[in-house]
Amino acid sequence: MYNKITAHIEDHREELERLWKEQLTSDTDARIIDIMPEHIFESTSSEFFDIILLNLKDKDREYKEKLQSFSDKVVRLGWPVALVVKGLREFVHTVQENLVQYGSIDKEREGDYLELLDKWMTPISNEIIQTYAETWEKTVSLQKMALQELSAPLIPVMEQISVMPLVGTIDTERARLVMENLLDGVVSHRSEVVLIDITGVPVVDTMVAHHIIQAAEAVHLVGAKCMLVGIRPEIAQTIVNLGIDLDKFITTSTMKKGVELALEMTGRKIVELEG
Template identity: 70%
Template sequence: MYNEIISHIKNRKTEIIEEWIDRVKEAADERMISVVSEQVFQGTSYEFVDLILLNLDENNSEYKSKLEMFSEKIVRLGWPITFVVSGLRTFTHVVHDDLIQEKKISKDREGEYLEFLDNWLAPLSNEIIHTYASTWEKTVSLQKIALQELSAPLIPVVEHISIMPLVGTIDTERAKLIMENLLEGVVSHRAEVVLIDITGVPVVDTMVAHHVIQAAEAVHLVGARCMLVGIRPEIAQTIVNLGIDLNKFITTSTLRKGMEKALEMTNRKIVELEEVN
């Protein structure tokens, strides 16, 4: 039975894949199918079947690495694991139906063959789920590290003046990262004035304001002065309504005004030069 099924899949590979793709598309979410090009979908489907066939060869040493590569690919494509597992189950039924259509099995053995196919492909399904989950966790972990590295950079713009642009929501974990980067950056860049730019922070509530104030006070403790820039009208109103006192910090509405003020604090200023004819 085993060799008979393998031979049938290999001989009818194109027809089986085409039927399988049609069934998968019928059952899949239209939104997912619409964002994947036909070429990519076709190519990935053939790759999936090749992986199944590769699994049939118990002596093939490439199977494990190819499975990992395939899992990484579908993670990048954004395919849900439910879609992949459902596709494998559909493949089982397509092969079974094709065996019947090509009269490779008798009527009284249909159930036997279907059970065999299910049991045969179950380990592959489990392995794909495990590899997919591991790949997804690794990808998410790497993305998280990358986001953390980019989420709170302290940028030296001119000598003794650095800027930390904050973008997005600030939670407790990110606030800790901001504090660490801020203090390390002030020391390493020998900054005298630090501008914390909150232009890109959509909401400033009590917690966010508390974290920003803590960061500003920490900067003062290491011998630098801190300025809060990007105070939009709605943020100013929110800060007033929350009863938060920012009088001990210099604040400006824009980064440009903050930069001009920072230059003055370091005994410098912007001078417009006359054009020389």
């Protein structure tokens, strides 16, 4: 029974692949298919079919490597895991219907062949999903590390002056990164004045203000001065209503004013050239 199925699949490979792609495309949300260039969808689908067929003959390192490579690819291309699972399910139905069409199996034993196909595809499905999940977790982990590196950069804009632009919500984990990057950056860049720009921070509540105050005090302990810039009117009103004390360090409404003040604090100023 098993040999009959494998022989049929190998003999009718092109037809089965065409039918399988047509069925997968017709049953899948068009938005998922439309975002993929047609040649990418075709080549990836063919590779998917190759991996399924390779499992018939070869379960050694070549199969494992190709399965891992394919999983990496579908994650990068943004294929939902539901589409991968659907592809495996549609493969079973396509092969089963094709076997019946060609009379390769007895009508009364159709259920037995379908059960065999399901049993055959289950370990392949589990292996692909597991590999897909591991690849996705690795990708997410790498993306998280990259975002953390970019979430609180300290930028030396000129000698003795550095800027830390903050964008988005400040949570406890990000506050820790702000503190670490501030202290490391102040020492490595030999900054005397640090400007923390909160223009892109949507909400400044008690917790956010507490984190910023802690950061400013830490900067002061390593011999630098901290300035809070980008305080919008609504942020100023919130700070006042919450009774948050920001008297310990300098605040300005814009980055421009902050840079001008930082230059004065380091014995410099901006002058216009004549002519």
